[in-house]
Amino acid sequence: MSNPYAKLPGWAEYGLIPLINLIVAFLVAGLVVLLVGENPLNAAYHMINGAFGRGEYIGFTLYYATTFIFTGLSVAVAFHAGLFNIGSEGQAYIGGIGVALACLWLDRIAPWYVVFPLAILGSAFFGALWAFLPGWLQARRGSHIVITTIMFNFIASSVMIYLLTRVLKPMGSMAPQTRTFAEGGQLPKLDWLLSIFGMNIGTAPFNISFLLALLAAFGVWVLIWRTRFGYEMRTMGHSPGAARYAGISEARITIIVMMLSGALAGMMALNPIMGEQFRMQLDFVQGAGFVGIAVALMGRSHPAGIIPAAILFGMLYQGGAEIAFEMPAISRDMIVIIQGLVILFAGALENMFRPAISRLLARRRSSSLAPQPQNSGA
Amino acid sequence: MHGTAIELKGIEKSFGSVRANRNINLAVQKGTIHGIIGENGAGKSTLMSILYGFYQADSGEILVDGKPVTIRDTNAAIGHGIGMVHQHFMLVENFTVLENIMLGAEDSQILNTSISKARAELKRLEREYALEVNPDALIEDLPVGLQQRVEILKSLYRKADILILDEPTGVLTPPEADHLFRILGRLRDEGKTVILITHKLREIMAITDNVSVMRRGEMVATRKTSETSVEELAELMVGRRVLLRVDKTPAVPGAVKMTVANLTVRDSRGVTMVDNVSLTLRAGEIVGIAGVAGNGQSELLEAMSGIRKAASGTVSLNGSTVDVTGVADPAELRKRGLAHVPEDRHHVGLVLKFEESENFILGYHRDQRYLNGPFLNVDAIRKDAADKISQYDIRPADTRLKTANFSGGNQQKIVLAREMERNPDVLIIGQPTRGVDVGAIEFIHRRIVEMRDAGKAVLLVSVELDEIRALSDRILVMFAGRVVGERSSDATEQELGLLMAGVEADQSPKERTAP
Numbered sequence: 062m063s064n065p066y067a068k069l070p071g072w073a074e075y076g077l078i079p080l081i082n083l084i085v086a087f088l089v090a091g092l093v094v095l096l097v098g099e100n101p102l103n104a105a106y107h108m109i110n111g112a113f114g115r116g117e118y119i120g121f122t123l124y125y126a127t128t129f130i131f132t133g134l135s136v137a138v139a140f141h142a143g144l145f146n147i148g149s150e151g152q153a154y155i156g157g158i159g160v161a162l163a164c165l166w167l168d169r170i171a172p173w174y175v176v177f178p179l180a181i182l183g184s185a186f187f188g189a190l191w192a193f194l195p196g197w198l199q200a201r202r203g204s205h206i207v208i209t210t211i212m213f214n215f216i217a218s219s220v221m222i223y224l225l226t227r228v229l230k231p232m233g234s235m236a237p238q239t240r241t242f243a244e245g246g247q248l249p250k251l252d253w254l255l256s257i258f259g260m261n262i263g264t265a266p267f268n269i270s271f272l273l274a275l276l277a278a279f280g281v282w283v284l285i286w287r288t289r290f291g292y293e294m295r296t297m298g299h300s301p302g303a304a305r306y307a308g309i310s311e312a313r314i315t316i317i318v319m320m321l322s323g324a325l326a327g328m329m330a331l332n333p334i335m336g337e338q339f340r341m342q343l344d345f346v347q348g349a350g351f352v353g354i355a356v357a358l359m360g361r362s363h364p365a366g367i368i369p370a371a372i373l374f375g376m377l378y379q380g381g382a383e384i385a386f387e388m389p390a391i392s393r394d395m396i397v398i399i400q401g402l403v404i405l406f407a408g409a410l411e412n413m414f415r416p417a418i419s420r421l422l423a424r425r426r427s428s429s430l431a432p433q434p435q436n437s438g439a
Numbered sequence: 440m441h442g443t444a445i446e447l448k449g450i451e452k453s454f455g456s457v458r459a460n461r462n463i464n465l466a467v468q469k470g471t472i473h474g475i476i477g478e479n480g481a482g483k484s485t486l487m488s489i490l491y492g493f494y495q496a497d498s499g500e501i502l503v504d505g506k507p508v509t510i511r512d513t514n515a516a517i518g519h520g521i522g523m524v525h526q527h528f529m530l531v532e533n534f535t536v537l538e539n540i541m542l543g544a545e546d547s548q549i550l551n552t553s554i555s556k557a558r559a560e561l562k563r564l565e566r567e568y569a570l571e572v573n574p575d576a577l578i579e580d581l582p583v584g585l586q587q588r589v590e591i592l593k594s595l596y597r598k599a600d601i602l603i604l605d606e607p608t609g610v611l612t613p614p615e616a617d618h619l620f621r622i623l624g625r626l627r628d629e630g631k632t633v634i635l636i637t638h639k640l641r642e643i644m645a646i647t648d649n650v651s652v653m654r655r656g657e658m659v660a661t662r663k664t665s666e667t668s669v670e671e672l673a674e675l676m677v678g679r680r681v682l683l684r685v686d687k688t689p690a691v692p693g694a695v696k697m698t699v700a701n702l703t704v705r706d707s708r709g710v711t712m713v714d715n716v717s718l719t720l721r722a723g724e725i726v727g728i729a730g731v732a733g734n735g736q737s738e739l740l741e742a743m744s745g746i747r748k749a750a751s752g753t754v755s756l757n758g759s760t761v762d763v764t765g766v767a768d769p770a771e772l773r774k775r776g777l778a779h780v781p782e783d784r785h786h787v788g789l790v791l792k793f794e795e796s797e798n799f800i801l802g803y804h805r806d807q808r809y810l811n812g813p814f815l816n817v818d819a820i821r822k823d824a825a826d827k828i829s830q831y832d833i834r835p836a837d838t839r840l841k842t843a844n845f846s847g848g849n850q851q852k853i854v855l856a857r858e859m860e861r862n863p864d865v866l867i868i869g870q871p872t873r874g875v876d877v878g879a880i881e882f883i884h885r886r887i888v889e890m891r892d893a894g895k896a897v898l899l900v901s902v903e904l905d906e907i908r909a910l911s912d913r914i915l916v917m918f919a920g921r922v923v924g925e926r927s928s929d930a931t932e933q934e935l936g937l938l939m940a941g942v943e944a945d946q947s948p949k950e951r952t953a954p
Contacts, residue, residue, distance in 0.1 A: 287817065
């Protein structure tokens, strides 16, 4: 058919197309670097080296990736039910409350392995709570989730400013943050994991919430493809008409899926709060919720795609910081431009090269293939 | 008339890996009606789109009046005297007939002169071809049959000598279709050439001079209509012998399985779509609902199966009432013995992006045999799918293939297998063979009759009158949301046709019940 979205073989769909998108993004980024008067090959070297050159760099890359796996999964879960959750940013931010409460309560009297499970539950609870409201509003009142989740990001931001300047800030401190947690509020690093490969983690905050992220990715896969609930949410995501026909309650799915999505976003807060800073600071999410949208798009909403996509964005964050450090002409803002280009080509323009590729593949096979009955006739 | 109006030589057209037209050769004689027949997906529409300039052929030659031409776009086609009446009309609803006919063919920037000229020309055309229509009527006020007439006039106004009609009778009642055929005959007598694309054999036999049969992108035969038969054409279309009649014994109606009383359904704007409909379904009986599409049949099915809320009325299933005005849950109705094959399999009956096996549990996914606690029992689901695939001969036999990649007939078999194998007491079927190839139609009809013989109550809704007449034991006719008559299965087509057009034959034939 003339349909440019025709089915492609798996290797082209999940390998070739993302790869081409990525290469084009980097080529355009290279042009931008040229424009600034720097050598793009040099920049590429610093990017790769800065992200993977040493054990410490890899530790940082994977630390960022951990964050993006959580937010990417959050966006992906909602996608499968046909919901576009733009509120992972705010849900992660509010999720931090749960982490901070668990740590502030128990960090001095309990070891990390007691605090951590409570912090997980707390972050998931607060994240889910923040997503429940937009979910409920869409299911019962028809307010569109895209609009409400954006608004809830702003509300979350204001709530957190209030909490961190009035409620959670220790007396006498000037900084809008909680007190620093004692040992019970600090997650162990994964230095042993890197040392298996003979690498030294250095100062990188790569911690065990990475393992939790991998576990969550597996859990999401099971949920979506192996449970009755996952079946119902996919049915609704692909075809609301079929969902109604099958007796699936749209309102119920919408609310539960949003809460699951919010819980995953909320768990992101574990990584920076318990894994790096050991306190909750203002603005600790730093846009990770929005990067999650790009990660989910690039990973095709599949956990097996989201993990590499998250690592790619981790690389951009870590390697980008190195470029800015090594090449002063390239400022921090330039790095944002490069990241933006990757999001643009991998996310927004993900189908740009698809028609050409599907034509190419079709031409290669057409001589040997007989026409199949398709709905091209009368 | 002599000579060929249109000749196609070696036309090839591929979409991606699909060769929609393969080495097509066709000669259409001047002043004849030439039928092109074939199953869905045989490549008829593609071929005509090439002729009308929507697509370019990959290779091959088009000759008009014996001269080779290139048709790059529709304007070029019109320039060569080729006009097309599409299946879905290309009319501006809130323009008048005259404005629609002029649209795109104005003489100058100043409309006034064009209007008076067009009005005169339209008068002449009406006289010449007996195509009366009020030039100042708004399109949206005209019945479908007249809208189609406007489409024909549009082509004639553009001086078309060759007229292509794509599935023209799909939206017409039988009397309207007969009228259309009289018009086409008149056009032929005046020297025009008509190409009629259809999948209905009856129409080919009734009106055409010659007929060409397409199958899987190829032109497999061209015959003089007078020298062929319905059986031969059907065999050419499908590539094997097909049984066109449905063999069935007289019905033995048993106990009442479902009753609908005074059911009224309104759409979201408050317009009454189903108006006080009552009916009874008995075990071992097929009740057919005939009617032109859009007269409330779809809404009736949706309300009966719990997808759509009814405004008022009562429904009882297996002796207990169903709350159709409140929260009628399709899942609950299924549990109580109702199976529903919806009219729209693409958006309702199937999830096209699902693997085939996943579609076999749609609506039954809460059934314990497909589950392990909250988890799907994937092995059981695939095993169940494989059983149904072999039982219903669904091709390709691949439980993991995406449903969108199956042909219409095989997709419909997936839905039927799912709903019929549940052993329901009541089976509601909407448009069982829409977009389904002839080979599969035969199979589907046989299965429906088998369900009846197994003592199920079957409600059948179809816009194909032939299908209704072939399968039903009792026929209800719907018009403007109401059941306007009930007939036995031996009712004549004329009788049903009048009812479908809203003429109540029971009362005075002149009294119309609606616009």
